[in-house]
Amino acid sequence: MRILLVDDELELVSALAERLAIRGIAADYAITGDQALRMAGENDYDLAVLDVKMPHVSGLELWDQLHVLHPRMRCIFLTGHTSERDFQAGTRAGALYLLKPLKIEVLIQNIRQLLESQGKIG
Amino acid sequence: MARNALVMLWERFKPAFWDADDPSEPGVDGGGFNYRRIWKLVVLLVTTVSVVPLLVITFMDYNLNRKAMQADFVYPINSLLSNTKLSLASFLQQRQAVLEFIVADHSLEELSDEFFLHELYHNMKAAFGGFVDVGLIDGYGKQLAYVGPFDLKGKDYSEQDWFAEVLDRRVFISDVFLGFRDVPHFVIAVKRICYDGTIMILRATIDTEQFFNLVQSLNLRATTDAFLVNRQGVLQTPSFSHGDVLNEISYPVPPYSDVPVIFEIEDIRQNPAYMGYVYVENTPFIFMVVKQQQEMMRNWWRLRMEMFGFLLISVTCIVAVILTSATVLVRRIYEADRKRSIALHTVEHTNKMASIGRLAAGVAHEINNPLAVINEKAGLIKDIFSFSDKYGQDKKLLSLVDSILMSVERCSAITHRLLGFARHVDVQLEQVDVVQTVRDVLGFLDKEAQYRDIHVSLDIQENVPMIHTDKGQLQQVLLNIVNNAFAAVQDGGMIAIALDVPQPSEVQISITDNGCGISPENMKRIFEPFFSTKSKQGTGLGLSITYGLVKKLGGLIHVQSELGRGTTFTVTLPVARAQKEEESANSACG
Numbered sequence: 001m002r003i004l005l006v007d008d009e010l011e012l013v014s015a016l017a018e019r020l021a022i023r024g025i026a027a028d029y030a031i032t033g034d035q036a037l038r039m040a041g042e043n044d045y046d047l048a049v050l051d052v053k054m055p056h057v058s059g060l061e062l063w064d065q066l067h068v069l070h071p072r073m074r075c076i077f078l079t080g081h082t083s084e085r086d087f088q089a090g091t092r093a094g095a096l097y098l099l100k101p102l103k104i105e106v107l108i109q110n111i112r113q114l115l116e117s118q119g120k121i122g
Numbered sequence: 123m124a125r126n127a128l129v130m131l132w133e134r135f136k137p138a139f140w141d142a143d144d145p146s147e148p149g150v151d152g153g154g155f156n157y158r159r160i161w162k163l164v165v166l167l168v169t170t171v172s173v174v175p176l177l178v179i180t181f182m183d184y185n186l187n188r189k190a191m192q193a194d195f196v197y198p199i200n201s202l203l204s205n206t207k208l209s210l211a212s213f214l215q216q217r218q219a220v221l222e223f224i225v226a227d228h229s230l231e232e233l234s235d236e237f238f239l240h241e242l243y244h245n246m247k248a249a250f251g252g253f254v255d256v257g258l259i260d261g262y263g264k265q266l267a268y269v270g271p272f273d274l275k276g277k278d279y280s281e282q283d284w285f286a287e288v289l290d291r292r293v294f295i296s297d298v299f300l301g302f303r304d305v306p307h308f309v310i311a312v313k314r315i316c317y318d319g320t321i322m323i324l325r326a327t328i329d330t331e332q333f334f335n336l337v338q339s340l341n342l343r344a345t346t347d348a349f350l351v352n353r354q355g356v357l358q359t360p361s362f363s364h365g366d367v368l369n370e371i372s373y374p375v376p377p378y379s380d381v382p383v384i385f386e387i388e389d390i391r392q393n394p395a396y397m398g399y400v401y402v403e404n405t406p407f408i409f410m411v412v413k414q415q416q417e418m419m420r421n422w423w424r425l426r427m428e429m430f431g432f433l434l435i436s437v438t439c440i441v442a443v444i445l446t447s448a449t450v451l452v453r454r455i456y457e458a459d460r461k462r463s464i465a466l467h468t469v470e471h472t473n474k475m476a477s478i479g480r481l482a483a484g485v486a487h488e489i490n491n492p493l494a495v496i497n498e499k500a501g502l503i504k505d506i507f508s509f510s511d512k513y514g515q516d517k518k519l520l521s522l523v524d525s526i527l528m529s530v531e532r533c534s535a536i537t538h539r540l541l542g543f544a545r546h547v548d549v550q551l552e553q554v555d556v557v558q559t560v561r562d563v564l565g566f567l568d569k570e571a572q573y574r575d576i577h578v579s580l581d582i583q584e585n586v587p588m589i590h591t592d593k594g595q596l597q598q599v600l601l602n603i604v605n606n607a608f609a610a611v612q613d614g615g616m617i618a619i620a621l622d623v624p625q626p627s628e629v630q631i632s633i634t635d636n637g638c639g640i641s642p643e644n645m646k647r648i649f650e651p652f653f654s655t656k657s658k659q660g661t662g663l664g665l666s667i668t669y670g671l672v673k674k675l676g677g678l679i680h681v682q683s684e685l686g687r688g689t690t691f692t693v694t695l696p697v698a699r700a701q702k703e704e705e706s707a708n709s710a711c712g
């Protein structure tokens with residue numbers, strides 16, 4: 001299991017990656033869309049955790065591109081702002097939609113759920 | 123006491139706008155009127171333009187009428203003067219002509235003969251009447267012959283004034299005088315100069331009775347005094363106001379005029395009167411008529427009273443109507459203005475709430491990110507302490523980190539709630555089940571329908587699609603229309619709601635009631651803001667808001683109504699929203 005974390009807040013993603021690592025989940029992080037795409041090209045990720053609102057490329061757009069690279073990859077959106085449109089766009093793609101700030105336990109639980117369902121399908 | 127009662131009456135009937143505050147700064151809040159000023163202006167203006175012409179016309183009418191009336195009074199006096207003057211002149215003319223004929227036709231010898239003169243006198247008396255005596259006088263003033271009731275033969279007139287006059291002027295008509303006989307009479311004398319230079323004068327005394335009859339037979343009323351005076355202002359005939367012959371009149375003798383002249387004077391009792399006079403040519407007589415205005419003008423005064431009465435009543439009516447209508451008008455403006463300011467206030471309030479909502483959403487959003495960082499950092503610290511032995515499991519530090527995490531959780535609960543609140547302000551577009559929405563709305567009114575025994579029927583076509591719209595606003599639209607239907611029907615009435623799909627892209631909701639209906643003139647205005655028929659209860663905003671909402675949702679609203687039979691509201695909504703509105707909705711979210 002390998003996870004890609006993308007958020008424009010370095011402090012947030014680095015800490016999150018470290019916490020996941022402590023819990024035995026391998027997580028890479030990127031702070032821009034370009035970096036994320038580059039990393040996704042190099043590695044095969046099972047799941048991406050994307051911030052919806054980022055400069056230049058939004059999480060939703062990034063997800064569209066990542067999905068092309070890795071069709072089997074799953075996604076969790078994180079957002080600080082609830083908006084109906086984002087919510088619908090996010091859920092339409094079969095992704096989860098979580099609000100910041102969130103408990104790490106909730107995140108891990110959601111990750112496991114997604115990957116397990118995938119595992120069953122796969 | 124009376125003053126207090128007046129104040130109380132005023133307090134009771136004073137219109138509401140009278141005490142309204144004056145606009146503090148005109149134009150600041152887009153209007154605000156000084157109602158008292160408007161009222162005063164309207165009253166003053168309308169009163170002026172309606173009463174002034176009335177006053178002018180009445181005044182002109184008054185003058186015209188007065189002139190016409192005066193002419194009516196003056197004309198009879200004028201004709202009386204002319205006619206009487208003519209008859210007097212002809213009376214005197216006849217007698218003068220007779221004497222002239224006699225003196226020309228006979229010689230001095232013939233006329234000196236008493237018998238001849240006697241016969242002549244009787245013939246004259248029989249033919250003309252009015253002759254008292256007749257006498258022949260020679261050029262030296264001696265009476266040569268005389269026929270009459272007195273013995274005046276041989277009397278010498280040479281010292282008398284009239285004798286000098288007749289020598290000068292050929293014909294002489296005297297004033298009335300008493301003479302030797304102590305009876306009022308006057309004298310006509312004519313002179314003839316014979317071919318041999320001898321002068322003979324025929325002098326006749328005229329009985330004034332016939333003369334008086336001419337004046338007194340005018341059948342004048344007691345307010346009219348007609349009489350003759352001579353040029354010294356001595357009465358020649360009796361007068362009502364001045365008494366008998368030879369009294370002096372109290373009026374000044376007017377200047378000579380042989381046509382009638384009429385002017386206003388005060389009579390001897392200080393009453394207003396008209397005086398008319400005319401000089402009878404070649405005689406010392408002036409015919410005068412004094413007619414009191416009082417009786418003549420009585421008709422005029424009555425007319426004047428009627429005119430002023432009419433004026434007073436019409437001005438009172440006009441002023442009353444103006445006061446009432448101005449008050450009603452200004453009261454309406456005042457009420458409309460008040461409603462407008464309430465509506466403005468509501469709109470302002472709504473705007474403010476929306477702004478606060480947006481601000482809160484922005485703040486929540488901005489705070490969520492740093493909050494997430496704090497959360498992760500504190501979580502990491504906790505993880506490090508929990509998962510590694512490097513720092514030992516320090517209970518104190520762990521509890522500190524836990525309290526940080528708990529505070530972050532509390533903060534995030536607050537920000538999420540704020541974001542939820544803000545979401546209600548934004549347009550919420552979602553797939554909405556119209557059928558369920560209609561049922562929900564009817565659910566609100568279930569109790570009232572039961573209570574008032576109103577039969578609500580729901581007719582739903584199969585396969586009504588979900589529509590893309592704002593559920594809350596659709597609810598409000600339906601609630602407004604159904605509420606109006608409830609207000610329109612009597613207890614035990616009927617409301618039918620039908621859902622239809624006229625085209626695959628449209629859903630049509632029609633709400634029909636069998637209530638009071640809407641009159642055609644009200645129909646034009648039902649969607650206007652502040653138009654209400656529920657005088658006290660309604661704000662007049664329901665249907666205008668409904669109209670605005672339906673337009674905002676991309677739909678159409680249509681009304682059909684028949685007075686007394688019922689009303690049908692039809693709302694047509696698109697299944698999918700137009701692109702443009704979706705964009706604007708999105709921008710509200712971002």
